[in-house]
Amino acid sequence: MAVTDLRRQPNLVQAIGERIIQIILLVAASISVLTTAGIVFSLLSETIAFFNEVSIVEFLTETEWTPLFATKKFGIWPLASATFLTSAIAMLVAVPLGLIAAIFLSEFASDRIRRTVKPLLEILAGIPTVVYGYFALTFLTPLLRGFIPELSIFNSLSAGIVMGVMLIPFVASLSEDALSAVPNSLREAAYGLGSTRFEVATLVVTPAAISGIVASIVLAFSRAVGETMIVAIAAGQNPRLTLDPTVPVMTMTSYIVQVSLGDTPYGTIEYYTLYAVGFTLFIFTFVLNIFSYWMVRKFREVYD
Amino acid sequence: MVMHDIARDNPNAIEARNMSVYYGSFRAVKSVSLAIEKNRITALIGPSGCGKSTVLRSFNRMNDLVPSARVEGEVLFHGENIYAPGVDPVNVRRRIGMVFQKPNPFPKSIYENVAYGPRINGWKLSKRQMDELVERSLRGAALWDEVKDKLNQNGLSLSGGQQQRLCIARALAVEPEVILMDEPCSALDPISTLKIEELMFELRKNYTIIIVTHNMQQASRASDYTAFFLMDSDRAGQLIEYGPTAQIFQNPKDERTEQYISGRFG
Ligand SMILES: Nc1ncnc2c1ncn2[C@@H]1O[C@H](COP(=O)(O)OP(=O)(O)O)[C@@H](O)[C@H]1O
Ligand SMILES: [Mg+2]
Numbered sequence: 001m002a003v004t005d006l007r008r009q010p011n012l013v014q015a016i017g018e019r020i021i022q023i024i025l026l027v028a029a030s031i032s033v034l035t036t037a038g039i040v041f042s043l044l045s046e047t048i049a050f051f052n053e054v055s056i057v058e059f060l061t062e063t064e065w066t067p068l069f070a071t072k073k074f075g076i077w078p079l080a081s082a083t084f085l086t087s088a089i090a091m092l093v094a095v096p097l098g099l100i101a102a103i104f105l106s107e108f109a110s111d112r113i114r115r116t117v118k119p120l121l122e123i124l125a126g127i128p129t130v131v132y133g134y135f136a137l138t139f140l141t142p143l144l145r146g147f148i149p150e151l152s153i154f155n156s157l158s159a160g161i162v163m164g165v166m167l168i169p170f171v172a173s174l175s176e177d178a179l180s181a182v183p184n185s186l187r188e189a190a191y192g193l194g195s196t197r198f199e200v201a202t203l204v205v206t207p208a209a210i211s212g213i214v215a216s217i218v219l220a221f222s223r224a225v226g227e228t229m230i231v232a233i234a235a236g237q238n239p240r241l242t243l244d245p246t247v248p249v250m251t252m253t254s255y256i257v258q259v260s261l262g263d264t265p266y267g268t269i270e271y272y273t274l275y276a277v278g279f280t281l282f283i284f285t286f287v288l289n290i291f292s293y294w295m296v297r298k299f300r301e302v303y304d
Numbered sequence: 305m306v307m308h309d310i311a312r313d314n315p316n317a318i319e320a321r322n323m324s325v326y327y328g329s330f331r332a333v334k335s336v337s338l339a340i341e342k343n344r345i346t347a348l349i350g351p352s353g354c355g356k357s358t359v360l361r362s363f364n365r366m367n368d369l370v371p372s373a374r375v376e377g378e379v380l381f382h383g384e385n386i387y388a389p390g391v392d393p394v395n396v397r398r399r400i401g402m403v404f405q406k407p408n409p410f411p412k413s414i415y416e417n418v419a420y421g422p423r424i425n426g427w428k429l430s431k432r433q434m435d436e437l438v439e440r441s442l443r444g445a446a447l448w449d450e451v452k453d454k455l456n457q458n459g460l461s462l463s464g465g466q467q468q469r470l471c472i473a474r475a476l477a478v479e480p481e482v483i484l485m486d487e488p489c490s491a492l493d494p495i496s497t498l499k500i501e502e503l504m505f506e507l508r509k510n511y512t513i514i515i516v517t518h519n520m521q522q523a524s525r526a527s528d529y530t531a532f533f534l535m536d537s538d539r540a541g542q543l544i545e546y547g548p549t550a551q552i553f554q555n556p557k558d559e560r561t562e563q564y565i566s567g568r569f570g
Contacts, residue, residue, distance in 0.1 A: 185408035189471070191369060193421040193478055194398030203424065208411050 043282060046275035053269055059276065065239040067273045076280055078239040082156065082249035086231050087224035089160025089245060090167055094220055098171025099213065106179035107201035121169040129166065133233030136162035141234065154236030154248035163230050167220045174219065178212025179205055211299035218292035222285045228253040252277050314383065317342045317482050317512035318363055323377035325358050325367065332358045334540040338531060345504055345513045347523040347549065350533035355541025356516040360484050363514065364400035365393035398425060401480035405487040407467035409459030414451050417459045417470055418442060421478035437477060445473035446503050465496025472503065483507065485515040489522065501526040520565065524553045532561045
């Protein structure tokens with residue numbers, strides 16, 4: 001065969017087709033980038049408007065949040081602490097249970113069980129959060145009050161627990177991906193030294209998958225921070241600076257819901273608080289995502 | 305598992321008797337009988353797919369990890385069948401170690417790679433005793449001088465040849481009696497290969513080594529005994545000839561051995 005036969009034959013139709021596909025892809029990519037930039041920009045401009053009227057110092061040092069009262073105070077901590085508290089409770093539930101489920105699925109379950117349970121988990125992750133919210137309010141809280149009589153109707157404990165349950169499949173599924181990505185050669189090495197199955201799972205495979213596991217935990221935490229319906233329904237509407245899980249509190253997302261549901265006139269300070277809180281939330285999750293990205297990079301093991 | 309030396313002067317480390325191995329209904333290895341002498345290097349050779357790895361992995365029950373695998377016949381270790389009911393494969397593998405084709409250090413520090421085996425074995429060692437064991441194992445694998453200043457570095461940061469010697473050190477640390485090596489040099493350059501071969505000669509003073517190799521030169525220069533395998537018409541691997549390496553290579557009794565060896569040497 002002559003060398004020239006290997007050259008690409010000019011084909012106008014094909015060339016134009018490829019060009020069009022390239023353009024479509026470029027437009028699609030630009031739309032998503034531009035949308036994100038637009039969101040950040042609008043968030044930022046309204047937040048700046050807020051901070052023209054309220055000082056950043058007050059926002060960060062004041063311990064009360066009363067923008068809808070006569071004496072307005074704008075301290076973010078009551079909302080931030082509630083967000084942190086409910087998320088922390090959720091993580092206490094989701095991380096251990098999600099990890100155990102992941103390790104079981106990846107290292108102990110037979111292929112058949114894995115193939116049935118994994119899709120099931122993903123369905124569980126698709127239940128609307130409003131369902132979880134009412135589950136917390138009408139089922140878990142009454143149940144918990146049997147053990148903790150002083151528990152308020154609205155509290156961060158049951159909201160946090162149910163949010164944790166919601167996140168179990170999330171942690172389990174992502175961590176399972178990380179565990180099953182560990183090359184089999186490592187398992188063989190461990191078995192070859194006389195490891196039991198349990199030792200292989202806990203001492204070799206889990207540490208080798210740690211970057212993916214941590215990433216799944218951080219992502220779950222960032223979802224807990226941004227979760228809205230469960231806390232709005234079950235955790236209460238009372239901004240207060242506390243780490244007591246039995247009393248009503250108000251998370252940043254609950255506040256946004258509360259104000260958005262009322263008819264807050266455009267341009268008022270109440271209106272701008274929405275953006276200030278939203279922006280704080282955005283910073284929170286942004287930092288978490290950066291952190292998880294950094295963890296993955298730092299601890300990713302290179303297998304050739 | 306209780307393992308008593310039935311005969312203290314039993315010259316064999318491992319003995320397979322009529323061993324057949326199946327993957328599902330496929331018989332990969334057919335009635336192999338093979339006695340491996342202690343403190344010697346035994347090479348398993350033969351064309352690819354003839355069941356060398358399968359035979360090797362049957363010697364420490366690594367095939368248990370393949371759900372479809374099944375072993376018939378007996379494999380005697382200290383006179384006891386390792387496939388007898390009640391035998392714990394975990395205990396078998398603690399005494400019959402393995403080094404794999406591709407170096408597979410754990411993504412842990414060099415030190416932790418070596419210390420892993422003694423730790424899971426529940427050996428109660430002081431920090432100093434563990435340090436000594438790690439050093440002894442790394443020296444045993446001829447790696448100590450290259451890594452003594454960076455024991456806390458990740459094992460994966462070493463070169464391929466060093467990684468393979470780290471895996472050998474890791475296997476030595478649990479003080480096994482037998483070390484199974486499945487083409488340990490196939491992913492290495494010639495210089496690293498030579499180092500590992502020299503190392504094997506050192507190791508055979510204290511250990512019994514069984515090595516699978518597709519490299520005829522390696523088998524002929526680095527082993528004491530050679531076992532030659534070939535597939536029959538059903539693709540089941542069979543032991544064709546087994547004897548001292550010099551005899552197998554210079555004076556094979558079976559025509560097929562002769563053909564295989566001369567074919568390889570050109
Ligand atoms: N895990 C497995 N499942 C099914 N068949 C296998 C498996 N491992 C090996 N085999 C088959 O067993 C035969 C022997 O393989 P192997 O022992 O790897 O040969 P060798 O090491 O001599 O190249 C081959 O036909 C191979 O396809
Ligand atoms: Mg092989």
